[in-house]
Amino acid sequence: MSSSFTTATARNMFYGGTLFFLLVFLALTYQTERSIPQRDRHEMLADPKVVAGKKLWETNNCIGCHTLLGEGAYFAPELGNVVKRLGSEEAVKAFIQSRPKEGIPGRRSMPQFNFTDQQLDEIAAFLNYVSQIDTAQWPPNIQG
Amino acid sequence: MQYSSQAVAKPYFIAAIALFVAQILFGLIMGLQYVWGDFLFPHIPFNVARMVHTNALIVWLLMGFMGAAYYLVPEESETELYSPKLAIALFWIFLIAAALTVVGYLAVPYATLAEMTGNDLLPTMGREFLEQPLITKGGIVVVALAFLFNITMTVLKGRKTAINTVLLVGLWGLALFFLFSFVNPHNVVRDKFYWWWVVHLWVEGVWELILGAILAFVLIKITGVDREVIEKWLYVIITLTLVTGILGTGHHYFWIGTPEFWQLIGSVFSALEPIPFFAMTLFAFNMVRRRRRDHPNKAATLWALGTGVMAFLGAGVWGFLHTLAPVNYYTHGTQITAAHGHMAFYGAYVMVNLAIISYAMPLMRGRAANSNKAQVAEIWAFWLMTVSIVLITLFLTAAGILQVWLQRLSDNPLPFMVAQDQVSLFYWMREWSGLVFLIGLVIYVWSFFIRGEEKAA
Numbered sequence: 001m002s003s004s005f006t007t008a009t010a011r012n013m014f015y016g017g018t019l020f021f022l023l024v025f026l027a028l029t030y031q032t033e034r035s036i037p038q039r040d041r042h043e044m045l046a047d048p049k050v051v052a053g054k055k056l057w058e059t060n061n062c063i064g065c066h067t068l069l070g071e072g073a074y075f076a077p078e079l080g081n082v083v084k085r086l087g088s089e090e091a092v093k094a095f096i097q098s099r100p101k102e103g104i105p106g107r108r109s110m111p112q113f114n115f116t117d118q119q120l121d122e123i124a125a126f127l128n129y130v131s132q133i134d135t136a137q138w139p140p141n142i143q144g
Numbered sequence: 145m146q147y148s149s150q151a152v153a154k155p156y157f158i159a160a161i162a163l164f165v166a167q168i169l170f171g172l173i174m175g176l177q178y179v180w181g182d183f184l185f186p187h188i189p190f191n192v193a194r195m196v197h198t199n200a201l202i203v204w205l206l207m208g209f210m211g212a213a214y215y216l217v218p219e220e221s222e223t224e225l226y227s228p229k230l231a232i233a234l235f236w237i238f239l240i241a242a243a244l245t246v247v248g249y250l251a252v253p254y255a256t257l258a259e260m261t262g263n264d265l266l267p268t269m270g271r272e273f274l275e276q277p278l279i280t281k282g283g284i285v286v287v288a289l290a291f292l293f294n295i296t297m298t299v300l301k302g303r304k305t306a307i308n309t310v311l312l313v314g315l316w317g318l319a320l321f322f323l324f325s326f327v328n329p330h331n332v333v334r335d336k337f338y339w340w341w342v343v344h345l346w347v348e349g350v351w352e353l354i355l356g357a358i359l360a361f362v363l364i365k366i367t368g369v370d371r372e373v374i375e376k377w378l379y380v381i382i383t384l385t386l387v388t389g390i391l392g393t394g395h396h397y398f399w400i401g402t403p404e405f406w407q408l409i410g411s412v413f414s415a416l417e418p419i420p421f422f423a424m425t426l427f428a429f430n431m432v433r434r435r436r437r438d439h440p441n442k443a444a445t446l447w448a449l450g451t452g453v454m455a456f457l458g459a460g461v462w463g464f465l466h467t468l469a470p471v472n473y474y475t476h477g478t479q480i481t482a483a484h485g486h487m488a489f490y491g492a493y494v495m496v497n498l499a500i501i502s503y504a505m506p507l508m509r510g511r512a513a514n515s516n517k518a519q520v521a522e523i524w525a526f527w528l529m530t531v532s533i534v535l536i537t538l539f540l541t542a543a544g545i546l547q548v549w550l551q552r553l554s555d556n557p558l559p560f561m562v563a564q565d566q567v568s569l570f571y572w573m574r575e576w577s578g579l580v581f582l583i584g585l586v587i588y589v590w591s592f593f594i595r596g597e598e599k600a601a
Binding site for chain 2: 005006007010011013014017018021022024025028029031032033035036039040042045050051054055057058059060061062063064065067068069070071072073074075076077078101102103104105106107108109111112113129130133134135136138139140141142143144
């Protein structure tokens with residue numbers, strides 16, 4: 001690098017460039033916060049079951065095997081659209097309930113979490129809420 | 145070693161390597177569960193193994209960064225560390241907190257752990273990589289702040305160089321963005337949006353500053369090239385990093401309910417993210433080519449060069465492969481992401497930690513470099529681990545491409561589990577490569593115990 005390009009110039013470029021793009025990022029964040037309400041189905045959060053379902057989703061570490069809108073682990077199916085894939089909240093609940101305690105010999109199997117009926121309702125309500133979010137047509141098909 | 149307080153780095157490096165071993169063992173368990181579904185079920189289910197695997201990685205990399213800071217800051221600042229006692233106390237607090245957290249993951253169901261540790265007060269658990277209980281997260285903040293206080297005070301009383309300044313900016317950024325791990329809105333879209341402020345702005349942002357500073361320090365020491373030249377490179381690289389990486393966050397905002405302008409911004413800026421990594425490769429090779437001394441520590445030189453190349457391949461090339469929105473539409477959340485994650489973390493953050501450890505450990509043990517015998521073993525470990533991570537990445541990429549085809553592109557898309565069965569051959573090959581990685585790691589650890597002729601430091 002030429003001698004007219006000094007360390008001080010490079011340093012100023014770093015601070016200036018970082019500050020500029022940080023401000024752009026914050027402006028885009030503001031814009032995002034303003035447009036999210038048109039896509040995020042926040043009105044469904046008024047249902048306490050959805051909020052309770054999200055907490056159950058978290059405290060049972062579902063993301064440790066599954067993806068939700070493509071984020072998480074890749075060991076088990078996508079759940080952002082599971083209510084649509086299985087057809088109904090009832091079908092999702094039946095699947096969760098039916099998991100064998102000792103697993104399936106040689107195969108991956110979801111643990112049996114022994115959820116109460118109310119907890120099952122809450123998880124299903126949460127997954128139904130996520131399935132309604134406008135994700136720009138992702139996933140490409142129902143298999144997730 | 146020029147300052148006696150630099151020695152506090154030693155326990156950090158030792159603990160980092162121990163956690164590295166734990167990380168790999170749990171990785172092998174998970175890899176086996178991919179093909180032998182009920183292995184250790186229900187005692188260690190996949191999600192638990194994965195928490196240990198990823199959290200051990202994060203903690204050992206942080207341990208390594210802290211060790212690196214304690215080692216290089218006194219030397220750069222030309223003064224003793226502000227408080228070596230505080231550094232040692234923080235080491236034990238951090239190590240015990242990490243160990244208790246892992247015991248918690250393994251000993252009780254996650255929901256019980258959440259209940260026991262006050263998750264109801266402020267629910268933060270159960271989000272990928274941020275699974276730590278609230279008290280652990282609080283502990284991380286306390287340790288990070290006390291650590292930053294110690295390091296900042298040292299820099300303030302001593303010489304300010306580009307290296308310790310950039311390192312400080314990176315470390316403060318790390319602590320600042322970790323605060324977003326306490327932000328967990330009910331709204332899934334906003335939850336995911338701010339979750340990336342920890343994850344992306346760490347690994348594709350401020351961590352790269354830490355990486356750059358450590359790499360620059362090691363290169364100055366082993367090549368003897370003028371500080372002026374190296375510091376200029378450092379600033380150019382990190383400018384490129386943040387100019388591309390901050391808006392590059394947008395490549396995570398394609399399909400999570402965020403507005404669609406992110407598809408363009410995220411694609412363009414993240415497509416530029418390989419450039420700083422390419423510059424880093426040029427930097428490392430250029431400095432070694434222009435070296436003014438032949439440092440006896442060949443292994444450290446190799447790790448430094450390896451960091452440049454593997455970070456470029458893993459973070460740069462494999463990141464670019466699936467970063468454009470039209471491609472990512474099909475690859476999002478598949479094994480292609482996993483492939484990229486493995487080589488990027490190894491190439492960038494594992495290797496830079498091993499580079500500073502390789503350089504600093506012999507000096508802290510009173511020798512300029514390890515014996516030839518020990519270095520040969522370390523170099524074998526370098527190649528075994530590096531080649532096997534390349535293989536793991538290639539096999540996961542193959543699995544991912546097949547998965548995308550079978551599950552998302554073909555005329556009759558297959559259900560997830562059916563597609564998984566179809567690609568199991570590649571999971572087996574990944575697991576065998578993982579075993580080779582473990583052999584490399586065992587040789588690496590063993591290399592610390594090999595004696596032979598050593599020159600005094």
